[in-house]
Amino acid sequence: MRIFEALESQVRGYIRSFPTIFATSKGAILTDENGKNYIDFFAGAGTLNYGHNNEKISKAMIEYIQSDGIIHGLDMATTAKRSFLEKFSSTILEPRNMDYKIQFTGPTGTNAVESALKLARTVKGRSNVVSFTNGYHGLSMGALAVTGNTFYRDEAHISRSNVSFMPFENYFGDSVDSLACLRKMIEDTSSGLDLPAAVIVETIQAEGGINVASAEWLKGLSDLCREFDILLIIDDIQVGNGRTGSFFSFEFADIKPDIITLSKAIGGGLPMAIVLMRPDLDQWKPGEHTGTFRGNNLAFVACTEALSYWDNNALSESIQYKGNLMYEGLDVIRTSWPELEANIRGRGMIWGLEIPERGIARAISQKCFEKGLVMELAGAEKQVLKLLPPLLIEEELLKEGLAIIAESVKDVLKEREIA
Known part of the structure; x- marks a missing residue:
């Protein structure tokens, strides 16, 4: 990463949240130069609705x-x-x-x-x-x-x-x-x-x-x-x-x-x-x-x-179906850890999990990245986990990403107890 630190402006942002060098991508998967795969719940801030390197x-x-x-x-x-x-x-x-x-x-x-x-x-x-x-x-x-x-x-x-x-x-x-x-x-x-x-x-x-x-x-x-x-x-x-x-x-x-x-x-x-x-x-x-x-x-x-x-309603129906899966996955997190006092907001395939306590959402996002999930934050205090996967993401991959979020929440709360 030294070349980026030496030559690229301090204004760079996402590279700080996701500190690895990405090499290839396909669908809803990003792969870094070391061969590690990351599920993409970021999708270029909503640019890659149809996934990375869509074949068509x-x-x-x-x-x-x-x-x-x-x-x-x-x-x-x-x-x-x-x-x-x-x-x-x-x-x-x-x-x-x-x-x-x-x-x-x-x-x-x-x-x-x-x-x-x-x-x-x-x-x-x-x-x-x-x-x-x-x-x-x-x-x-x-x-x-x-x-x-x-x-x-x-x-x-x-x-x-x-x-x-x-x-x-x-x-x-x-x-x-x-x-x-x-x-x-x-x-x-x-x-x-x-x-x-x-x-x-x-x-x-x-x-x-x-x-x-x-x-x-x-x-x-x-x-x-x-x-x-x-x-x-x-x-x-x-x-x-x-x-x-x-x-x-x-x-x-x-x-x-x-x-x-x-x-x-x-x-x-x-x-x-x-x-x-x-x-x-x-x-x-x-x-x-x-x-x-x-x-x-x-x-x-x-x-x-x-x-x-x-050309038809297939994608629209798929978005509604996957959006429901996203809500359900976040609702499990909300009910499993009521101490988060989390709120869920969204529609279709854009969802946010708001965690009022300052710093918790950022810690969860960082933990998700360590586990192989790219996901950004939103809100004035960066208190919202923002889920924005490609619209064409496979159902199993979507569920895997939601499971990573749940695992990361569990790990962050456990580490906080120990500290």
Whole structure:
């Protein structure tokens, strides 16, 4: 590991949590250069929904490269982009009766958020945007302004202007109706909250601690935005692309956002980000918002192939089934060790086990890594074990990973007693 310590910036993060040199990967397994296998409950922070080196996706990319297909094309027309647009429209948009224009942004989620915020402000002619407590939307300047975690919001480099934070559902428990609070702030001309151009929200706050919005809350938020002529932006970067069981995480709430941001798994494992917008909102002038790598044609190829998993309901049903297994596995841990005072939150195949006592979740995650499981933490205090395996993980491997978590909890609590 010396070369990384000597040459790579101190900003490196995951290498500290998972201190080994990975060499190969397949499906839901990572293998380091010493041949040790690790079950992946991290999946590239939700990028690898279809697993590492998915054979169907890899085959399509290899064939495209060998045929000298266009790799970098800015926003020029290419056969790869055409195939993606046709497949995304026929497989995702049309069956859901969704009418959206598609903007290709720079290839990361924060690029999509920046574009969505810029577009909303331009269209509405208003600058304020409402975001929510514990929200995470990226770390470039505009996206960082709507991100809540103080760890990222250093006074030395953040612009706080034109963003108002409001409480997410259940932020204050059941004692405060957060939507009623938002309505009051909008209606009261002396509240200090300028009428926003847009509201940006995650249906599940993944980095924020696996905080799950209910269908009723999302529907109420959508109705509120319609009433006051505010654009609703759904950030579906981490929990979209099938993570919750449906392709979009908001489908269960029966709402149609004005703008949707997608990245991570949309590229089939490669860098790609898009913004979906109502056609009437597509008011960009040609070239008004650009990016050198908004034409990642290899990602178009990968995504087109990945979208074939949505030709029927098999994957969606599998996600619900495996998601239930994940909940059941965590519930066994919760009931077996009540002293943890653990809480379980999630939907589909994203689940969190919150352990209030500081440091316990981190110790469990480290123990899991020693036993061959890669799993990150979430929440403001890193108090939540975040389970995010590839959607295609085999059932037995999923159960094995859950067993490792249970064993690690037992070991950590035993070591604490001895200490």
